[in-house]
Amino acid sequence: MTSLRGSMTKQSPKRSILDFIIDTGKILLNYLKFKAMKNIKSNKANLEKKRGLFFQLGLIIAFSLLLFAFEWGSAINNTTVNYQLAGIDLETEITPITRHKELKPPLPKEYVKFEVIKDTEEPKKEIEIVSVDIDPDEGYRIPEIELDKETDHGDPIIWGVTEVPPKFPGGMKGLQHVLAKNTKYPNIAIENDMQGKVYVRFVINEKGEVEDAYVIRSVYPILDKEALRVVRSLQNWEPGKQGGKPVKVWFTVPIVFVLN
Incomplete structure (x- = not known):
């Protein structure tokens, strides 16, 4: 059996992409929490008020990354995969197959055959009259x-x-x-x-x-x-x-x- 070989761009599984987005979201939330903890004592009331805003902002960023991930996956899926039969040079020029129209032989011409009728009547033969056998x-x-x-x-x-x-x-x-x-x-x-x-x-x-x-x-x-x-x-x-x-x-x- 002829083996096929091909080359295609490697792509991560969708689950890995989702994990990446979730991890990114967690990091972002932790960062925001860290910034907010500096003034946690004095601004504890304000932080609690802004918690809903931060949560919404995190969702927006997460969904944006998710959309980007799907677009990137589609681009990978649309990548052209070239396959080549082993041992066959694709650059070899292929001669196009030309179909010749079958020509019917010309019909034989009709000739009028004249039959030569031989004259069966023999030419008139001469009659020889000899001399009278008397003096x-x-x-x-x-x-x-x-x-x-x-x-x-x-x-x-x-x-x-x-x-x-x-x-x-x-x-x-x-x-x-x-x-x-x-x-x-x-x-x-x-x-x-x-x-x-x-x-x-x-x-x-x-x-x-x-x-x-x-x-x-x-x-x-x-x-x-x-x-x-x-x-x-x-x-x-x-x-x-x-x-x-x-x-x-x-x-x-x-x-x-x-x-x-």
């Missing part, structure tokens, strides 16, 4: 095709080979260019990686028009359908001639679908 002079000769097949009109195809073969504007290069330009690769075929070569056979009539087109070698139905569509759009042929007259002639083209 330019005999481009319409297909040995495996029966020459007596009838058309939808019931007219027999007489000529598989003619003196003057049918010709597309621009020749074989012109034909390849038109096929490559007009053929559209179906999206479903692109998504499913469908590729292959489709052979289409058709008739070039006396007017240079395409008719009776059909697939003789299939790959995928969706690619067959596109091959037939583009072949039927091939018009303005120069018809084949036999004996100087325009005749109907069979013609076959391979259309190659390749995803580059």
Whole structure:
């Protein structure tokens, strides 16, 4: 336990103060009696008369001393008493405790998040149309095709080979260019990686028009359908001639679908 030490002014007990006042009063009365005893014989009557006065004077002095004693005791009681904790230097500077206001973290800013939507549609892949695998002079000769097949009109195809073969504007290069330009690769075929070569056979009539087109070698139905569509759009042929007259002639083209 920390010991306390203090210093205070010593004071007499109140009883000692009262004893002091009483003793002082007695001394004063004895002194007055002594002075009066000198003339006790001659002035005995006068002393008896002044006894009450002396008694009153003694009381006044005694009460005055008593009042002084109480005032002096109060002053002693009001004396400041300083206490000091042992081993603690009171002169040491005490650092005041500073309370910092708690700062709330700022609320996060709201950002609008934009979701990037990827274009799932793949870019359109080019279609490669290869050259017709036949000689330019005999481009319409297909040995495996029966020459007596009838058309939808019931007219027999007489000529598989003619003196003057049918010709597309621009020749074989012109034909390849038109096929490559007009053929559209179906999206479903692109998504499913469908590729292959489709052979289409058709008739070039006396007017240079395409008719009776059909697939003789299939790959995928969706690619067959596109091959037939583009072949039927091939018009303005120069018809084949036999004996100087325009005749109907069979013609076959391979259309190659390749995803580059």
